[in-house]
Amino acid sequence: xxxxxxxxRLCDESAGADSQRRVLELEAENAALxxxxxxxxxxxxxxxxxxxxxxxxxxQLQTIISASAxxxxxxxxxxxVLAVNPALEKMxxxxxxxLLARPSCAYSLGARREDGQFLCDTVCxxxxxxxxxxxxxxxxxxxxxxxxxxxxxxxxxIRGPDGRIEAVVHTIRDISxxxxxxxxxxxxxxxxxxxxxxxxxxxxxYAQLLLRRVRGTAADASFASSLEVIDRxxxxxxxxxxxxxxxxxxxxxxxxxxxxxxxxAALARETAAQLQVTTSRHSxxxxxxxxxxxxxxxxxxxxxxxxxxxxxxxxxxxxxxIVIGARLAGREALVWVQDQGIGISAEAQRRxxxxxxxxxxxxxxxxxxxxxxxxxCQQVVxxxxxxxxxxxEEGRGSKFAFSLPVSSPLVGSQRxx
Ligand code: ADP
Numbered sequence: 001x002x003x004x005x006x007x008x009r010l011c012d013e014s015a016g017a018d019s020q021r022r023v024l025e026l027e028a029e030n031a032a033l034x035x036x037x038x039x040x041x042x043x044x045x046x047x048x049x050x051x052x053x054x055x056x057x058x059x060q061l062q063t064i065i066s067a068s069a070x071x072x073x074x075x076x077x078x079x080x081v082l083a084v085n086p087a088l089e090k091m092x093x094x095x096x097x098x099l100l101a102r103p104s105c106a107y108s109l110g111a112r113r114e115d116g117q118f119l120c121d122t123v124c125x126x127x128x129x130x131x132x133x134x135x136x137x138x139x140x141x142x143x144x145x146x147x148x149x150x151x152x153x154x155x156x157x158i159r160g161p162d163g164r165i166e167a168v169v170h171t172i173r174d175i176s177x178x179x180x181x182x183x184x185x186x187x188x189x190x191x192x193x194x195x196x197x198x199x200x201x202x203x204x205x206y207a208q209l210l211l212r213r214v215r216g217t218a219a220d221a222s223f224a225s226s227l228e229v230i231d232r233x234x235x236x237x238x239x240x241x242x243x244x245x246x247x248x249x250x251x252x253x254x255x256x257x258x259x260x261x262x263x264x265a266a267l268a269r270e271t272a273a274q275l276q277v278t279t280s281r282h283s284x285x286x287x288x289x290x291x292x293x294x295x296x297x298x299x300x301x302x303x304x305x306x307x308x309x310x311x312x313x314x315x316x317x318x319x320x321x322i323v324i325g326a327r328l329a330g331r332e333a334l335v336w337v338q339d340q341g342i343g344i345s346a347e348a349q350r351r352x353x354x355x356x357x358x359x360x361x362x363x364x365x366x367x368x369x370x371x372x373x374x375x376x377c378q379q380v381v382x383x384x385x386x387x388x389x390x391x392x393e394e395g396r397g398s399k400f401a402f403s404l405p406v407s408s409p410l411v412g413s414q415r416x417x
Pocket of ligand 1: 307311312315339341342343344352357358359360361362363368369370371372373374375398
């Protein structure tokens with residue numbers, strides 16, 4: 001039987017269970033909230049750490065940009081100058097404020113290429129898709145005091161997540177010293193050509209004219225032979241000047257090849273015929289029956305052959321046979337010059353192709369010679385993608401040989417000074 005007393009007790013019990021459940025629920029919620037708060041605190045700490053790292057990186061970048069010896073200009077997608085560094089201020093004479101105040105980066109430095117075109121018209125990465133890649137261009141900018149200054153400008157596009165260029169970092173380097181050096185080099189070649197080779201050519205012309213006039217006349221024989229000596233000496237000086245010019249070109253990276261269809265067999269025959277008339281004690285034999293055709297710098301290879309043959313004659317004081325040969329060997333052309341002369345020691349063979357090197361045996365045999373011939377031969381052969389070598393034994397003659405790739409895809413360009 002349920003009494004009122006029992007009823008009240010049952011009600012009290014169910015209310016107690018409810019509130020206990022509620023307490024448990026609240027505790028669980030509290031625990032979840034505490035957990036969420038801990039996660040948030042951890043995220044906050046992580047964000048603060050990343051922020052601090054970013055701040056350090058930003059400060060480091062700022063220091064790098066400020067300390068850079070190169071000028072730096074950052075431009076955004078609207079062509080606004082966002083930042084410039086002190087090096088650019090110093091280089092151009094414009095303050096950062098003046099450069100930042102300009103409405104657009106375009107033309108802000110008045111940069112023009114060598115052909116006079118505005119750089120912005122041709123290589124702006126925002127406007128010219130083919131120029132979007134990072135690249136370097138030489139240009140002249142106008143400084144605040146109106147000077148034209150040679151600089152090289154490197155473009156470094158910064159892309160957004162969609163790949164579009166959002167900003168471009170221009171790194172601007174003062175290259176006026178390099179340009180001045182290039183101008184001095186050009187001046188050197190043109191000076192040697194006009195002021196040294198020119199008068200020598202004229203002097204040689206007059207010596208030959210006089211020789212033609214006195215030959216076959218009753219003029220004093222010693223007069224004629226003196227003229228021949230003058231003529232030979234002028235040729236010698238011209239040869240040395242040419243050698244020095246060629247060495248300068250090689251060292252200044254200005255040896256520009258002018259390839260043309262060339263038959264090395266025919267060239268060997270021609271060069272041998274020209275040099276045979278200079279000696280009666282040597283017989284020059286040509287071993288080149290088949291044409292050896294390829295695209296090479298004919299004039300320079302003729303120089304190489306002349307050099308090897310002249311050496312073979314000069315360093316074979318007892319005369320004898322000199323063989324010059326040319327043949328195809330697979331995809332290569334092979335050329336060789338073999339003499340029966342003084343030969344070359346193993347030690348000298350290692351140094352022959354160095355500039356100004358002359359073996360002592362050669363020095364005592366021939367006073368003339370700068371030791372540049374073989375160096376130039378090697379430079380010319382190397383410029384064609386080939387190689388040159390020597391096989392020799394002291395007292396038993398020498399064989400110089402070089403090989404050239406037959407299908408070298410050399411692009412012709414104008415001949416240098
Ligand atoms: P140069 O002949 O003007 O001294 P090269 O560069 O042509 O300069 O030659 C460098 C040196 O190599 C020569 O001085 C000589 O010692 C050696 N040499 C070159 N060709 C021969 C050769 N055919 N026989 C012996 N020695 C040679």
